[in-house]
Amino acid sequence: MLPVLLAALLSQAPTPAAHPRQQGVPIGKGKTPPTVRLSAPSGGWTVDRMLLVEGTVSDTTIDPVVLSINGDRYLMRTFNGRFQRKFPAASGKNVVTVMATNQGGTTRAQATSYARIPTVPLKAILTSDTEGVYTDLHIYEPTKDSVTPGEGGAPSTLDVQKMAHVYWANTESPSGGTFFLNAQGETSFDDPAYGPYLYIHRAPPRGLYLIATNYWPSGDKAHTVATLNVVLYEGTPQETRRMVRIPLATPGTTRVLAWVNVLGDGKAEVYVPAQDPTPKGASWPGNLDAAVKGLGSGSDY
Structure with a gap:
């Protein structure tokens, strides 16, 4: 008993x-x-x-x-x-x-x-494990000029500067995506806290999307761990989920977290630089690493 x-x-x-x-x-x-x-x-x-x-x-x-x-x-x-x-x-x-x-x-x-x-084809969620820091979410959307086709069998090339930049200071997505600031409580606008920052697109056009974060601590906060969750075609047989965790320590640091290649017809691919080999398919530009050099060095971060 x-x-x-x-x-x-x-x-x-x-x-x-x-x-x-x-x-x-x-x-x-x-x-x-x-x-x-x-x-x-x-x-x-x-x-x-x-x-x-x-x-x-x-x-x-x-x-x-x-x-x-x-x-x-x-x-x-x-x-x-x-x-x-x-x-x-x-x-x-x-x-x-x-x-x-x-x-x-x-x-x-x-x-x-x-x-x-309706199904949400693309969702990105960025959080951090530290109160009092900004781990800003930056989304770069494809435009008609952002990728130049290659010639003679050469891979295409990407120009990040020609992508549409959606982030805390410019939340309007020209292609119809929705950006949510880190609002905590009923009256706050954008707080330095855990997040989340959210980005969803209910009808993402085909092309390459870049997901990055920019780190700004406050007070005595030295570092944090940022977590990105990417969800594609949630609630469907094509659902794909990826999680990226990355330490951030240097103020002003911009880190590339993931690339999302929307192929259409319910298909998309995710490339995480810290986890995956560089994609070589015909739908991927051949200059991804070179395209993001100097990313975040401008004054609009």
């Missing part, structure tokens, strides 16, 4: 709290496991393209909470125990999980919402 009671007690115990350095996220000071409540989403079906995540955590010293939407990880700031932000919904199933950790343990709340909306 004793082993049975012991097993029951262990199954009800809260998840032990991870050490802050192991988890990479500050934890609350409370000694009792927190209570997390989600007021949105409430489950069921929606036709909204934006998904509201809203709720409370009982330990007001917990900041941020960890949010997962279909496996994509975010850090959400809390304000007096409350958190709120809208995120682009995926077509079909959206599993939302919020986790809060203090010295007493980790607890979570979860809700599932189903969205009757």
